[in-house]
Amino acid sequence: xxxxxxxxxxxxxxxxxxxxxxxxxxxxxxxxxxxxxxxxxxxxxxxxxxxxxxxxxxxxxxxxxxxxxxxxxxxxxxxxxxxxxxxxxxxxxxxxxxxxxxxxxxxxxxxxxx
Amino acid sequence: xxxxxxxxxxxxxxxxxxxxxxxxxxxxxxxxxxxxxxxxxxxxxxxxxxxxxxxxxxxxxxxxxxxxxxxxxxxxxxxxxxxxxxxxxxxxxxxxxxxxxxxxxxxxxxxxxx
Numbered sequence: 001x002x003x004x005x006x007x008x009x010x011x012x013x014x015x016x017x018x019x020x021x022x023x024x025x026x027x028x029x030x031x032x033x034x035x036x037x038x039x040x041x042x043x044x045x046x047x048x049x050x051x052x053x054x055x056x057x058x059x060x061x062x063x064x065x066x067x068x069x070x071x072x073x074x075x076x077x078x079x080x081x082x083x084x085x086x087x088x089x090x091x092x093x094x095x096x097x098x099x100x101x102x103x104x105x106x107x108x109x110x111x112x113x114x
Numbered sequence: 115x116x117x118x119x120x121x122x123x124x125x126x127x128x129x130x131x132x133x134x135x136x137x138x139x140x141x142x143x144x145x146x147x148x149x150x151x152x153x154x155x156x157x158x159x160x161x162x163x164x165x166x167x168x169x170x171x172x173x174x175x176x177x178x179x180x181x182x183x184x185x186x187x188x189x190x191x192x193x194x195x196x197x198x199x200x201x202x203x204x205x206x207x208x209x210x211x212x213x214x215x216x217x218x219x220x221x222x223x224x225x226x227x228x
Contacts (some may be wrong), residue, residue: 107156108157112167
């Protein structure tokens with residue numbers, strides 16, 4: 001069964017450093033998402049991506065964040081200058097088509113900012 | 115503002131007993147409703163969804179959920195709980211747009227004891 005994969009599973013970085021989180025969505029999917037979950041809190045939407053551009057972003061997704069689909073398989077989230085409060089589990093998700101199709105989630109990357 | 119509430123942080127049931135995990139929402143329009151499950155160190159796994167039609171939807175692993183429009187609820191149920199059902203359960207809502215942004219509840223930890 002196809003699944004969303006994410007690398008690395010755990011990333012530790014120093015405050016102010018740049019990090020790139022990587023995701024490989026399900027191959028025939030068209031919509032891609034990033035969510036995050038700060039420890040003990042709810043899963044929060046960051047951004048959605050369709051047709052090679054951002055389709056929606058939340059207030060969390062400020063200028064420090066960017067997303068890219070550099071080739072036909074990868075989908076990345078970059079945080080330019082990490083802050084302590086960026087420490088969280090980051091989930092990538094993909095969906096086949098619009099409307100009511102199901103989003104499938106990857107296993108997550110745990111980001112720890114020291 | 116869109117919101118999803120899971121009023122119970124924890125639900126404990128004995129194996130073989132029925133279980134209910136509650137979810138209510140406040141979302142404009144005709145939303146799509148989802149349940150996901152998260153096992154330790156794993157990503158979010160899709161369980162079931164309600165789009166339209168019959169208010170009772172059936173999903174994976176014997177789970178079902180009942181949509182109640184007047185009460186804006188979407189409670190997850192299972193007639194006979196298993197120890198292996200112990201996990202963290204998330205209710206999520208899509209506003210019904212093509213973009214697919216999900217709003218999540220805080221999650222409910224289900225523990226089924228033998």
